[in-house]
Amino acid sequence: MKAANAGGSRDPKAYVLGNRELWEQWTPLKAASAQYDLAGFRSGGSRMRALERAEVGAVHGRSLLHLQCHVGVDTLSWARLGARVTGVDFSSEGVATARSLAADIDPTAVFVEADVLDLPAHLDGTYDIVYTSHGVLGWLPDLNRWAEVVAHFTAPGGFVYVFESHPAAWMLDNHVQEPRLKLRYSYFGEEKPLAFEYRSPTAVPDRQISGAEHVWGHSLGDVISALAGAGLRIEFLHEWPFVGWRLLPFMEQGADGWWRLPEGLPAMPLSFSLRASRPPDKPAEERSGPQSDGE
Incomplete structure (x- = not known):
């Protein structure tokens, strides 16, 4: 896999459309793979990790919006687990697969095909919980706009929960096969995305899809500042020495399903989780301030 900064002065939307075309090719391959095991998922159970369940808390009876839901x-x-769910993804193949699963699992689930950054034009309402996770933020060219959309759909008193690979982990050279940490990419994002050519889906490594994916780097400060700037209050930020998939060739998977660096390498953050809330609306009398009696 070859990486380079994307050249030219293309509009970010052109890169997003190119990524969407790539996902339209990837998604049927992933959905049919043993790694995804959609037939097994249909038969029952939740694949939500215990850590995320604990940090999000009880969801029974609550509305939940999942952005970039694949x-x-x-x-x-x-x-x-009891949530009333709506999922959003820009891939028609992804949304079609999700709707097929929902028909067998929860017919009340709603799936919307839309670019997250344009979502207010395609979806109404607010949600108790806005959720996003595992390798999604790099597909977004504008994190401030993303945070505005998140805040728009978070109900007063609700919160957003993010579980994502750590920006520091994305600095590492994923071409190195032996257990050695080598820096390759910049920590700080640039206006132009990185282009990765001829990338195979991780679930189907033997299938090569002709084309290029374009991803944007976002620092941890970018994420926090964007959410805070959109009016959300950061409740916690946790950094973790594991990640949800094999980010580097020599990572090892534990019994808990997380991927870690092998023993002997220095510990470093590989993922992070954060929760940010939208303050409840103030009562009308409090918003209007003390009333004068006219004297």
């Missing part, structure tokens, strides 16, 4: 497995895992 084929809806995590979305429907929350549904099986």
